[in-house]
Amino acid sequence: MLQAALRAGTAGRRSVFEVFTRRLPNGRRYGVVAGTGRVLDAVENFRFDADVLGFLREKGIVDDRTLDWLAGYRFSGDIWGYPEGEVYFPGSPIMRVEGSFAECVLLETVILSILNHDSAIAAAASRMSSAAGDRPLIEMGARRTHELSAVAAARAAYVGGFTSTSDLAAGFRYDIPTVGTSAHAFTLLHDTERDAFRAQVDTLGSGTTLLVDTYDVTEAVRTAVEIAGPELGAVRIDSGDLLLVAHRVRQQLDELGATGTKIIVTSDLDEYAIASLAAAPVDAYGVGTQLVTGSGHPTASMVYKLVARAESDDPGAPLVPVAKKSTGGKTSVGGRKWAARRLDEHGVAEAEVVGTGEVPDELAGRQLLVRLAEDGEVIVREPLDAVRDRHARARAGLPLSATQLSRGEPVIPTEYVHGGSGS
Incomplete structure (x- = not known):
C-alpha cells in the first residue's frame, strides 16, 4: 500500500484512522482500554534500521524509492484516545491516529497487536x-x-x-x-x-x-x-x-x-x-x-480503519468521511469522531455517545478522547497506579449489572450522532 500510494502521489494525504471494535466478546458487558502507554512507546520508537531495510531490499518486497522513504520514517502526526484504564463499548473510537496516509498506515499492526492483547487481558482481570x-x-x-x-x-x-x-x-x-x-x-x-x-x-x-x-x-x-x-x-x-x-x-x-x-x-x-x-x-x-x-477471549477484536481523508493532495484540503460499505457485518461509520458518556440523574453512565461534527453542549464536558501525542511527540506519560485507579473509577461509574457474570449485552448502548465532516 505504501509503495503504491507513493507512486500514485496520494501517500501524503492527510488521513484519520480510528481503532474500535464492532462488538464486545460474547457475554461481556464492557471492555477495558489497556496498552495505551505501550502503544505510545512503540510509536515513538518505530524505526526501520539498516538490517530491516536490508531484508526488505534483499527480498524485493519494496522498491528503492520506498526504501528511501522508510529509512527516514518518524511518526509526525497526532494521536488521540480514551485514557488508559477507561471502559469502552462497541463503536467507541478508542484511539484516533492522524497524519499522512503513509505514516499512519504503517502503524496498524503494532497498534492493534498491543491494544488487542492488553485490552483482552485487562477485561478478564477486571471481571476477576x-x-x-x-x-x-x-x-x-x-x-x-x-x-x-x-x-x-x-x-x-x-x-x-x-x-x-x-x-x-x-x-x-x-x-x-x-x-x-x-x-x-x-x-x-x-x-x-x-x-x-x-x-x-x-x-x-x-x-x-x-x-x-x-x-x-x-x-x-x-x-x-x-x-x-x-x-x-x-x-x-x-x-x-x-x-x-x-x-x-x-x-x-x-x-x-x-x-x-x-x-x-x-x-x-x-x-x-x-x-x-x-x-x-x-x-x-x-x-x-x-x-x-x-x-x-484472548483478543478484543479491535480494528484500525481509515475514517476520513483529505479530499485532495492540497495540504489545506478539508477532510471527507470515508467508510467501508460492503455487506457481511463489517461496515464502519465514516468521519472523524468524538465520544462522550451520558450520565443519568444519579451520575451513572446510561449511554456511550459517538458522533461527528460539533459536540452537543450537554456533552461537551463529558468527552472521552484526550490528546496523547502531538506532532509526533508523546505528551501523556502516566504512572501505572494512576491508570489502575482510573479503571476502578470508570467501572464504578457503570450500572451495577456491569459486574454480573451472567451473559448479557453491553451494559449501556452506543448512540451515534451524525453531523458535519468532522474536519
Whole structure:
C-alpha cells in the first residue's frame, strides 16, 4: 500500500484512522482500554534500521524509492484516545491516529497487536477483580503465555485490578508489586515435607507462604505451624475442592493458634471460580492460565480503519468521511469522531455517545478522547497506579449489572450522532 500510494502521489494525504471494535466478546458487558502507554512507546520508537531495510531490499518486497522513504520514517502526526484504564463499548473510537496516509498506515499492526492483547487481558482481570471483591489477586501466568507477552499481560492485569505479579520482569519494568511462593518441586527435592518447610522458613522467615498440598494437606498444615509457629504468613492450596479444603484448613489453622495465617488458593481459577469462593475463608487468589488467555477471549477484536481523508493532495484540503460499505457485518461509520458518556440523574453512565461534527453542549464536558501525542511527540506519560485507579473509577461509574457474570449485552448502548465532516 505504501509503495503504491507513493507512486500514485496520494501517500501524503492527510488521513484519520480510528481503532474500535464492532462488538464486545460474547457475554461481556464492557471492555477495558489497556496498552495505551505501550502503544505510545512503540510509536515513538518505530524505526526501520539498516538490517530491516536490508531484508526488505534483499527480498524485493519494496522498491528503492520506498526504501528511501522508510529509512527516514518518524511518526509526525497526532494521536488521540480514551485514557488508559477507561471502559469502552462497541463503536467507541478508542484511539484516533492522524497524519499522512503513509505514516499512519504503517502503524496498524503494532497498534492493534498491543491494544488487542492488553485490552483482552485487562477485561478478564477486571471481571476477576470484581468477583474477588476486597481480596487481592496475584498474576501468575508467565508460564502460560508467550515469553514476550508475559510482562505485558502482568501490566494489563494490574490495570484491571490485580494487586501483584509473580513475574519479576514485570516488577522491574513497570514497578508492579511482586510476590511468589515455592513450587511442588521444592518440596519434592527434600527427603521430607518437614525438611522442605524448615529450609524455607529458615531462609525466608515465618512470614513466608508454605505450599501444603504436595502430599496430605492436614498433615502439611500441622507441620507448617509446628515449624513456623502461629506467625506463619500464609499457606497455599493448589488442588482439590478448594471450597471444602479452604474451610477445613481455616478451621485447622485456628485450632492450632495460627489465626492470622492467610490462605491463598490457586489452580486454574477464572472469574466464575473466584465468585464461587466468595463465601470461603480465602484471603487471596493466584490466577494464571485463564487470565493471560483473556478468560476465553484472548483478543478484543479491535480494528484500525481509515475514517476520513483529505479530499485532495492540497495540504489545506478539508477532510471527507470515508467508510467501508460492503455487506457481511463489517461496515464502519465514516468521519472523524468524538465520544462522550451520558450520565443519568444519579451520575451513572446510561449511554456511550459517538458522533461527528460539533459536540452537543450537554456533552461537551463529558468527552472521552484526550490528546496523547502531538506532532509526533508523546505528551501523556502516566504512572501505572494512576491508570489502575482510573479503571476502578470508570467501572464504578457503570450500572451495577456491569459486574454480573451472567451473559448479557453491553451494559449501556452506543448512540451515534451524525453531523458535519468532522474536519
